[in-house]
Amino acid sequence: MRFGLATLLLIGATYSASVQAQTPPATMRTVIAATKLPTVTDKPYNFRAVSMVIPPGAHQAVSAVDGILYQLSGSTEVSIGAESTMLSPGSGMYIAGGKMASLRAAGGEPSTTIHFQLAAVVDGSQPIETTSANVKELYRNAQPISGLKAGSYDLNMTRVTFPPQMPSNPPHHRSGAALYYIISGTGANTINGKTEMKGPGSVIYEPGGLVHQWGNPGSMPLTFLSFNINPQGAPAVVADPPSTSQ
Numbered sequence: 001m002r003f004g005l006a007t008l009l010l011i012g013a014t015y016s017a018s019v020q021a022q023t024p025p026a027t028m029r030t031v032i033a034a035t036k037l038p039t040v041t042d043k044p045y046n047f048r049a050v051s052m053v054i055p056p057g058a059h060q061a062v063s064a065v066d067g068i069l070y071q072l073s074g075s076t077e078v079s080i081g082a083e084s085t086m087l088s089p090g091s092g093m094y095i096a097g098g099k100m101a102s103l104r105a106a107g108g109e110p111s112t113t114i115h116f117q118l119a120a121v122v123d124g125s126q127p128i129e130t131t132s133a134n135v136k137e138l139y140r141n142a143q144p145i146s147g148l149k150a151g152s153y154d155l156n157m158t159r160v161t162f163p164p165q166m167p168s169n170p171p172h173h174r175s176g177a178a179l180y181y182i183i184s185g186t187g188a189n190t191i192n193g194k195t196e197m198k199g200p201g202s203v204i205y206e207p208g209g210l211v212h213q214w215g216n217p218g219s220m221p222l223t224f225l226s227f228n229i230n231p232q233g234a235p236a237v238v239a240d241p242p243s244t245s246q
Contacts, residue, residue: 025163032092032225033068034156036232040118044144047179047227048117049203053134054105060134066097067117068157070225072183074111077104087113092157114138116179116227118155138181139203145177145229147208152232162187162222168195168215173208173242176230180204185222188215209242 048067054060054076062069069078070092078085078093079102085093086106095101095115105111121144153176168190182202188195189204190213198204206212216222230236 027163027166028161030159032070032157032159033094034154035066035094035096037066037118037153037155037229039150040148040153040229041150044121045118045148046121046141046144047177047205048119048140049138049179049181049227050115050117051136051138052103052111052113052115054103054111054113055134056105056108056110058105060103062095062101062103062115064095064097064099064101065117065119066095066155067115067119068092068094068155068227069101069103070114070116070157072112072114074105074109075107076111076113077106078102079104090159094155114181114225116157116181116225118229139179139205141205145207148176148229149231153229154232154236155229156227156236158226158228159183160224160226162214162216164216164219164221166216166222168213170239171211171213172237172239173211174206174228174230175208175234175236175238176228177208178206178226178228178236180206180224180226182222182224185216185220185224186218187222187224188217189213190215211242 052060069087071087071089073089076087078087080095080099087093103111103113168188180203182198182200184200186197186199189198191210228236
């Protein structure tokens, strides 16, 4: 049986399209910002997340602890001393502790950001951002982060997108701790055999050693931020059961 060139090309294109249709979309991960901290055991620390909506042209002062600022919508000019950085939607930056940052809404529209912070408990007892009707605390640990040990740590933020209809991933736990913020979609969070649905705006704390799973049973992609701390050089996510010392 002989086939013409056009027929062979058509068969090849059909096969390629069939293979692509059967290949599930991959999970996407984008590192937004990262830094290294020499120690996190000099004092107790907790996670804190604060949302800020700045009117066009207005300023917002941020007395910084170590943290990462993420731009949800609009644009923000971040000034620290003589240096300025412009953030657009989906971008972010690390702000080091001990510095004062000034945020200005740029581009003629409101700016919406979230400031994820690793704050010493003694510092976290007081408002970090200037009091304003446009500032809202989304989350603060009730107790300091447990299980942190001597040595340097990685502090980072990753934006993760799970494709629609993604089954729950295998059980795993954090080597340090993480704070999740769901941007869009609805995720299935399973802990101890109990599954809860988490939608946009949800903030979820994952302490070290907590065995859990995430999946996306919905028809839309699930996109969330993971503000994470883990020992330097160690994987942030561990598949093996946590040790009893954790």
